[in-house]
Amino acid sequence: MNTTIDSSLLSTQFTENLLSTANVEELRAKNQDKEVIESIYSYWFGENIDTWSKTYPLKTKLWFKADKKIDQEIKEKFEKFLIDATTENSKLCERWQTTSRGKLILIILFDQFSRNIYRGTRKMFEYDHFALKIALEIIDDSTHVTAYSLPERLFLYLPLVHSESLIYTAKGADLMNDLALQVTQRNLLDNDRTIELAAIFENPLVLSHPGGHFTPNAWPNTRIKQFLIAQQERLTHKQGATINNDINQFEALITFEEKLKATIFNHQKRISNLPTTERKNNKLPIIPIGLSKPIDQQNIEIIIEHIDDYLLDDVILLVWCERTTFYNSEPKEDNDKCATSLFFRHWILVYLKKPDELLSSHFHAILKYGGWGDLKTLYITTDQMLSEFAQEKTLLDNLKATCVKVFGDQLKHDYRVVLNQPDESENDREQENSIQNQEWIGNCAKEAPRISNTPTNSCTIMAKDIAKYMQPIVNADNKSEKQFNADKGYSYQTYKRLISSICHVLEKASPNFVAEQMRTRNRKDRAFQYTKEQREQLLKAPPSSYITNPEPEPVVPCSLEELEPLLEHLKLNRPGPHDDKQSIVFSRGTIMSGGRLDLCKQVVGPQGIQPLLNAMKQSSVINRLLLGNNIVGLPGAQAISQYIRCNTDSNIDTWYIAGNHFDSECISLICDALATDTKVKALWLKRNPILASGIVHIAQMLATNQYLQTLDLLNTGLLDEGCEILFNAFKSNHNLKHLYMDTNGLTVKSGHIIRLHFEQNDNHLESLYLSCNALGDA
Secondary structure, rough: OOOOHHHHHHHHHHHHHOOOOOHHHHHHHHHHHHHHHHHHHHHHHOOOOOOOOOOOOOHHHHOOOOHHHHHHHHHHHHHHHHHHOOOOOOOHHHHHOOOHHHHHHHHHHHHHHHHHOOOOOOOOOOOOHHHHHHHHHOOOOHHHHHHHOOHHHHHHHHHHHOOOOOHHHHHHHHHHHHHHHHHHHOOOOOHHHHHHHHOOOOOOOOOOOHHHOOEOOOOOHHHHHHHHHHHHHHHOOOOOOOOOOHHHHHHHOOHHHHHHHHHHHHHHHHHOOOOOHHHHHOOOOOOOOOOOOOHHHHHHHHHHHHHHHHHHHHHHHHHHHHOOOOOOOOOOOOHHHHHHHHHHHHHHHHHHHHHHHHHHOHHHHHHHHOOOOHHHEEEEHHHHHHOOOOHHHHHHHHHHHHHHHHHHHHHHHHHHHHHHOOOOOOOOHHHHHHHHOOOOOOHHHHHHOOOOOOOOHHHHHHHHHHHHHHOOOOOOHHHHHHHHHHHHHHHHHHHHHHHHHHHHHHOOOHHHHHHHHHHOOOOOHHHHHHOOOHHHHHHHHHOOHHHHHOOOOOOOOHHHHHHHHHHHHHOOOOOOOOOOOOOOEEEOOOOHHHEEEEEEOOOOOHHHHHHHHHOOOOOOOOOEEOOOOOOOHHHHHHHHHHHHOOOOOOOOOOOEEEOOOOOOHHHHHHHHOOOOOOOOOOEEOOOOOOHHHHHHHHHHHHHHHOOEEEEHHHHHHHOOOOHHHHHHHHHOOOOOOEEEEEOOOOOOOHHHHHHHHHHHOOOOOOOOOOOOOOOOOO
C-alpha cells in the first residue's frame, strides 16, 4: 500500500501551528502586562475602589509624604518595571501605551516611583522626560477628561509641573486649577448645597449675588471686607484660646518652608530685574510673601512679645526677612553689625517664647536656608543675650548646647567620611573608583569655630564646647586638676586635627584647587611628568565610546507654542537689536547683534526645524544660525538641505549645527546642497556621529565647493580612516582656511597623513586644531 503525503498541506498546517503558538505567547504577554498594570494601580490608588466616586479617599500620605519604608517597598516591588520600561529594545513601554490605564501607570512609574526609588539623588529626575512625553500626548486629546478620573488626572498633570519649562509648568498649573474647580463644582454644585454647607458653621453669614454660582455678575465686596475685618479683630484679641481646627487645616496647606521659598524666589526675582551695575550697591529689603513692604524692627518685637501659636510660622517668616542673604551664612560687616545681628536676636526672642516649637520645627531651616556660620553666630548671640535675659539662662544654655551638638554630630560624620577617602598614593583611576561609592561632606568644618589663644573669645569657647562634646572627659569629678587639664588639652588638639583633616579634603575639592590642577595638566611640559610606560599605555588605549559614537547632550524638544514668539518676529521681518549690547530674547531663542540667531540648546527638535526655516525665509536680519544641540535629526538635515539649495536669497553664511544627530545619510544631504554653494562660509558640525562614512560626502563636497572657509569636525568620530579621506580632498580644494579636528581618536597614522599634506601639497590651511587626540610625538 502506497501512502501519498501532500507537502503543501503539511506546510500550511506547520504555519498554522506557528501562528497559534505566537498568538498564545502574545496573549500570555498581554495578560502578564495587565496583571502588573493592575497591581501598580491597586497599590497607588487602592484595591477594589472607584476613583470616580465622590467618597474616594485620597491616599495623600502614600503619594506625597517622604517615608523611607514606602520608598524601599516601591523599590523592591516596582523598580524592575521602571528599568525595563526604559531599557533599549524593550517593548514594555510600547505595549503598555496601548491602553489608557497602561499610559497612566507609565507616568506614575516615570514621574512618581522614580522619586521614591531614587530620592535625594539626581537619578530621581532622570525619567521626567519620558513621563512628560506621554502626559502631553494624553492631554492634547480633550477627551482625556472623560477617560480619567479626577485623582488619576492629578498624576497626568504633575509631569508638566515637574518639567522646569515655563510653558509646561504654567500649563500644568492651569490644569491643576481646573482640576480644583471641578472638584469644587462636583461637591458644591448649587445654592442649596451652599446653604447646607453654611448650616455646619455657628452663626453663618450667607450673602447672595446676581449671576451664576461660580461666575457672579458682581461680588458683595463691601460686606466681605466688613466680615474679614471683624474676623481679624476677633483673632487679634484672642489670647490663650484653642486653635481653630479650620485654621490648622489651612496652615497645613501652606507650610513655613513653602512661604519662605516663595519669599526667597520673589526677592531673587526683584534683584534680577535691577540693572547689573545696581545689584551690588542697591540692597533691596526682603519682603515677606503676601506683604507689600517689610515690617520695622519695633513692630516685629511687639508681635513677638504677643505671639500666638497659630501665628508662629508667619512671625518666623518676618524674622527671616531681616537677613541679607540666603543659602549662605550671614556676612559679618563691621559697619553693618546691627543689620546682620537682628535676624539672630529676633530668632532667639521667638525661641524664648516658643522653645520647643522652634527647636523641633524651625532650627533645621537655619542650616538649610542659611549656613554653618549662622549656627556659630546664633551661639555667640545667645551667649551675649545671657546678661539681658538672666532669668532665661536655662533656655539659652539649652539653645547653645543644641548648636554645639549639631556641629559636633556633623563633624563626627564628616570625619568618618574622610577616614574612608582614597589613599593619595593611588593612581587617578583608583581614586575615581573609590570616590564614586562614597558620601560627600559639606562646609561644616570650614565654618566651624576655631580654638584661639584668647580663652575669653566666644568662638574659642564654642569650639572648646564642641571638642568636649565630641570627646567627653570621663570621670571628670574624680580626676586631679592636672589630669583634668591634660584631658581637656587632648580633646582640644584632637578637635584641631579633625578640623584640619576635613578641611584638607574640602580644599582638594574646591574650585580653586581643581582649577590649579587643570592648569597643571594643561602645562606645555605636562608630557614630561609621565613615565615612558604611562605614555605608551595612554597612546595604545582604544578610543572611548564618546569618541567613536558622538552624542549631543540629552535634551527634550520644545513645543511649537514656545517657538511661536520667535517665528512671528521672523515672519514679520522685524529688525534686530538696535544696541550691540542689548539682545532680543524670546521664550526660545535670542537674536543678537550682527544678525546672529542663537538657538543653541533650545531644542527645536525634528518637528520645529521646518517652521523655523520657513520663518527665516521672511527675515532679512538673520545671517548666522546657531542651532547647536537641537537634535533635529534626518528631518532637520532634509530641511536644511532644501533651504540651502532652493533659497536663492538666503543671507545665511554660517550654519552652526553641532549636536543634531546628523549621521552619514544626513551629512550627504547637506553636502549635496553645498556642493556648488557660494553663500555659506562656515559649517560647524561638532558632536555629530558623522564617522568615516560621512566624511566621504564632505570630501566630495570639498572637491567642488570653492567658497567654504571654516569647517568644524570636532568629536565627529573620524578616526584615522576619516582623516585620510578628508586630507585627500585638500589636493583639489584651496579655499578652506580653518579646520577643527579635535577629539577624533587620531593616532600617529593621522600625524603622518597630515605631515605629508604639508610637505607634498599646496597647503592653504591657516589654522588646524588637533587637541585631545592620541598623536604622541607624531
